[in-house]
Amino acid sequence: MSSQPREKNRRKSGSGRGxxxxxxxxxxxxxxxxxxxxxxxxxSQNTHGTSISQSSSTAMSTSSQSxxxxxxxxxxxxxxxxxxxxxxxxxxxxxxxxxxxxxxCPHCQxxxxxxxxxxxxxxxxxxxFISVAGPWQGATSDDTAKxxxxxxxxxxxxxxxxxxxxxxxxVTGTPTFFVIGKxxxxxxxxxxxxxxxxxxSVLTQVSG
Numbered sequence: 353m354s355s356q357p358r359e360k361n362r363r364k365s366g367s368g369r370g371x372x373x374x375x376x377x378x379x380x381x382x383x384x385x386x387x388x389x390x391x392x393x394x395x396s397q398n399t400h401g402t403s404i405s406q407s408s409s410t411a412m413s414t415s416s417q418s419x420x421x422x423x424x425x426x427x428x429x430x431x432x433x434x435x436x437x438x439x440x441x442x443x444x445x446x447x448x449x450x451x452x453x454x455x456x457c458p459h460c461q462x463x464x465x466x467x468x469x470x471x472x473x474x475x476x477x478x479x480x481f482i483s484v485a486g487p488w489q490g491a492t493s494d495d496t497a498k499x500x501x502x503x504x505x506x507x508x509x510x511x512x513x514x515x516x517x518x519x520x521x522x523v524t525g526t527p528t529f530f531v532i533g534k535x536x537x538x539x540x541x542x543x544x545x546x547x548x549x550x551x552x553s554v555l556t557q558v559s560g
Contacts, residue, residue: 420450420532423517425484425510426493430501433493438510441536443480447559448532449551451483452523454491455499459545460527464503466548471507474555481507486518486526531558 424439440448451467453460471481483505485496493511500509512518521530531540531554539558542550 418538419536420448420530420538421517421520423484423512423520425512425517428485428493428496428500428509428511430497432497433511438482438508440482440532443482444536445534446478446480447534447555448480448482448530449474449555450530450532451481452486452518452521452526452528452530453483454486454488454526455495456489456491457526461499461503462545463527464499464505466546466551467507468503468505469548470551470555473552474559475507477559479555479559483507483509484517485509485511486523487511487513487515531555533558 420440422439422441424437427434427436427438440450449470451460451463453463467481467483475481485491485493485499493513496509496511499505521528525543527543527545529540529542529546529551530538531542533539540554542554
């Protein structure tokens with residue numbers, strides 16, 4: 353007879369498991385959700401202006417022959433903004449090596465001598481070199497001018513003051529290269545610090 357009350361009590365105690373969230377859980381869950389959302393937002397904001405490349409690795413992908421978005425940006429030389437502008441579409445009929453870079457990026461700095469050698473080799477073969485410098489981490493046109501001066505770069509640099517051209521091309525790190533064919537299509541995209549031979553091989557194939 354004594355076992356029946358105990359069984360009844362167990363059923364009563366078990367019924368408490370179906371009650372609502374405790375006050376602690378009601379407080380903790382919104383806090384956790386806020387932290388998750390903030391973390392995702394912070395990650396998305398930090399993708400620009402970071403160097404995704406490593407000197408020991410390269411990444412390469414081939415596009416589906418999509419057209420390269422046109423842009424018009426101010427030209428920068430070793431003395432600063434020149435007052436001139438360059439439009440990508442003006443080079444239709446020529447192969448274009450389009451670099452997206454930041455003057456503070458160490459991998460862009462390491463690439464400068466190789467790009468100068470490539471320019472001297474392919475510039476006379478109807479290949480146009482354009483470097484688009486972005487504004488991430490506060491980089492200015494004067495910073496770009498100093499980069500051109502320090503590395504003695506001979507090809508065309510333009511300054512993307514709003515970062516809109518970088519965004520239009522989906523650039524999330526520097527350096528990023530687009531090889532554009534004579535018909536204006538993006539033939540190849542390359543990311544990271546690359547060797548002279550890698551870029552030379554691609555330019556030879558596209559311009560040949």
